[in-house]
Amino acid sequence: MASYILKRLGSTALVLFLVSILVFLLLRLAPGDPAAVIAGDNASPEQIARLRAMLGLDDALPIQFVRWFGQVLQGNLGVSVYSNEPVLSLIGQRAEATLSITFTTLLIAVPLAVTMGVVAANRAGTWVDRALMLFAVAGFSLPAFVVGYLLVYVFAIQLQVMPVQGYVPIAEDVGRWAWHLVLPAVTLGLIYTALIARITRATMIEVLSEDFIRTARAKGLPMKRILLRHALRNAGVPIVTVIGIGIALLIGGVVVTETVFNIPGIGRLVVDAIARRDYPVIQGVILVCSAIYVLLNLLTDLSYTLIDPRISY
Amino acid sequence: MSALLAGEIDFIERLSPEMAPQVAGNPRIRTEVLNNTGSIGWLRINHLQAPFNNVKARQAMLALIDQNAVMQATFGDPKSYKPCGSLFGCGTTMENDANIGWFKAGQNIARARQLFQEAGYSGQPVVIMQQTTSPVMSNSALLIAQWLRQAGVTVELVPLDWAGIVARRARRGPVSDGGWSIFLTWASGSAYNNPITLAGHAATGERGWFGWPEDARHEQLRDAWANAPDMAARQRIARDMQENAWNFVPHVYLGQWFDSAAMRSDVRGIIGLPDLVPFWNVARS
Numbered sequence: 300m301a302s303y304i305l306k307r308l309g310s311t312a313l314v315l316f317l318v319s320i321l322v323f324l325l326l327r328l329a330p331g332d333p334a335a336v337i338a339g340d341n342a343s344p345e346q347i348a349r350l351r352a353m354l355g356l357d358d359a360l361p362i363q364f365v366r367w368f369g370q371v372l373q374g375n376l377g378v379s380v381y382s383n384e385p386v387l388s389l390i391g392q393r394a395e396a397t398l399s400i401t402f403t404t405l406l407i408a409v410p411l412a413v414t415m416g417v418v419a420a421n422r423a424g425t426w427v428d429r430a431l432m433l434f435a436v437a438g439f440s441l442p443a444f445v446v447g448y449l450l451v452y453v454f455a456i457q458l459q460v461m462p463v464q465g466y467v468p469i470a471e472d473v474g475r476w477a478w479h480l481v482l483p484a485v486t487l488g489l490i491y492t493a494l495i496a497r498i499t500r501a502t503m504i505e506v507l508s509e510d511f512i513r514t515a516r517a518k519g520l521p522m523k524r525i526l527l528r529h530a531l532r533n534a535g536v537p538i539v540t541v542i543g544i545g546i547a548l549l550i551g552g553v554v555v556t557e558t559v560f561n562i563p564g565i566g567r568l569v570v571d572a573i574a575r576r577d578y579p580v581i582q583g584v585i586l587v588c589s590a591i592y593v594l595l596n597l598l599t600d601l602s603y604t605l606i607d608p609r610i611s612y
Numbered sequence: 613m614s615a616l617l618a619g620e621i622d623f624i625e626r627l628s629p630e631m632a633p634q635v636a637g638n639p640r641i642r643t644e645v646l647n648n649t650g651s652i653g654w655l656r657i658n659h660l661q662a663p664f665n666n667v668k669a670r671q672a673m674l675a676l677i678d679q680n681a682v683m684q685a686t687f688g689d690p691k692s693y694k695p696c697g698s699l700f701g702c703g704t705t706m707e708n709d710a711n712i713g714w715f716k717a718g719q720n721i722a723r724a725r726q727l728f729q730e731a732g733y734s735g736q737p738v739v740i741m742q743q744t745t746s747p748v749m750s751n752s753a754l755l756i757a758q759w760l761r762q763a764g765v766t767v768e769l770v771p772l773d774w775a776g777i778v779a780r781r782a783r784r785g786p787v788s789d790g791g792w793s794i795f796l797t798w799a800s801g802s803a804y805n806n807p808i809t810l811a812g813h814a815a816t817g818e819r820g821w822f823g824w825p826e827d828a829r830h831e832q833l834r835d836a837w838a839n840a841p842d843m844a845a846r847q848r849i850a851r852d853m854q855e856n857a858w859n860f861v862p863h864v865y866l867g868q869w870f871d872s873a874a875m876r877s878d879v880r881g882i883i884g885l886p887d888l889v890p891f892w893n894v895a896r897s
Contacts, residue, residue, distance in 0.1 A: 335778035340797060341811045343821060344782050451614050463614040561615070574745070576775045 303612035331576040377579035386583035396564035408488035416499020438493030447559035464561035502534035535606035543599030646884035649801030653866030656823035670861035672727035678719035679867035693869040701804035706850040802886035825862035
């Protein structure tokens with residue numbers, strides 16, 4: 300197991316190196332000039348050129364890359380060309396909001412989706428199954444910004460039972476923190492619930508047709524026990540995989556959700572950074588998100604050993 | 613806007629035009645124009661490259677643009693905008709009516725076509741950088757492209773965000789080398805009132821702001837304006853400057869609009885100033 304983890308961590312480092320090269324090059328290929336954005340509309344070409352030289356943007360691309368990657372290796376993601384703040388510090392300031400939405404979404408979506416999938420599989424072909432899957436299809440088809448604005452309109456504007464926007468740090472007020480997370484988490488959770496529910500249903504239907512389930516039924520075991528103890532456990536590997544992959548969807552989806560609900564998280568940070576062509580911030584956020592994604596994949600793979608004793612590394 | 617309606621925030625400095633109907637008639641929300649000189653959209657044209665290195669082509673742009681239509685496309689309500697023919701913006705101290713025959717005559721696409729022909733326009737593409745992140749700039753670019761096509765000009769619209777525009781507008785070469793012909797931007801109406809501090813009022817050629825207009829007479833007048841002893845003298849020079857400018861056409865205006873601020877009805881003490889809102893004496897009653 301330890302050698303497997305070490306091998307995977309080694310390949311993770313390689314993946315992150317390739318990601319950093321790709322992101323660095325793609326950003327430079329995209330039209331835009333951070334110096335011109337920072338200098339403002341009224342700046343002369345000479346002022347912009349001076350600023351560009353000051354920011355080191357005039358250097359050859361390999362020199363810029365080596366300088367930036369050298370900093371990364373020392374645990375420094377660079378400094379924002381716009382705010383002059385360390386990128387790590389900017390990410391740290393915004394991480395709480397994003398992690399709060401992500402974990403609240405998981406907390407709502409995973410139990411709901413697995414329950415929906417199990418119920419739909421157990422009642423496959425009935426109106427319950429069709430209703431649940433209709434909900435799943437709708438959840439998957441509706442873009443987050445549509446769901447978000449609809450929820451704001453109904454619950455915040457019309458019924459006035461939820462806040463429209465914003466984020467309250469957990470250290471400030473736990474109750475208001477949780478209250479402000481409900482609508483964003485439901486918005487983000489809809490797609491996620493739909494994805495997990497569909498996979499759970501499909502896998503459970505397959506497992507429920509296996510011989511050992513028939514044997515369990517023949518033994519007279521209660522259906523609840525068969526479903527939760529025997530079928531769900533055997534359907535666990537694909538479900539855990541899709542939960543892991545889904546977290547990457549959450550990281551992507553959070554950009555839109557944070558914009559709709561005006562939440563100062565990592566998604567908003569990267570959207571603002573793209574508009575300003577703040578290269579170090581964009582590179583830093585993408586690198587951190589890639590690292591999280593790769594490590595989540597590793598954790599997902601390792602979790603298989605807990606679910607299925609036949610799997611070992 | 614939703615946050616303002618729900619009472620979570622008290623003030624929005626600029627109300628989007630499409631949001632205005634949502635607050636109209638709502639007793640809990642008040643709207644007010646705080647900046648009486650508003651904002652003026654302008655079209656910068658590349659004086660270094662064909663066809664706009666020919667003054668006739670630049671004059672064609674004056675005949676081509678219907679400011680009312682441009683403003684209508686984004687702002688809708690005629691109370692929130694007005695066309696403006698003065699080089700110094702309207703409602704400003706330097707506003708005047710020298711040489712605005714083109715403005716009074718209104719849009720004349722046939723005349724624009726004729727002027728492009730007189731400029732020797734031979735079908736080369738005119739590249740308009742369309743700023744997609746701003747509704748007023750994006751809509752205006754679409755209209756201008758359409759009118760240019762009606763005037764017989766080959767137009768290429770290049771959609772870009774602002775960061776993309778500020779990078780590309782620095783290129784002085786022809787469009788075949790990644791250059792540009794037209795970009796659109798805006799500034800506060802009060803900024804146009806001062807021919808020294810607004811970089812785009814300079815006509816110093818390649819030493820100047822993007823578009824690089826060059827005119828010796830204009831520069832003499834700017835110097836004279838800066839050294840004028842009093843307001844009356846400056847206003848006289850401003851007339852001369854405008855008289856000259858609308859002949860060589862340094863840039864073209866898209867219209868002047870007035871954003872409303874939106875606030876909860878019980879907010880008191882907001883002071884209307886161009887470009888900034890002082891909050892030190894603001895309170896809720």
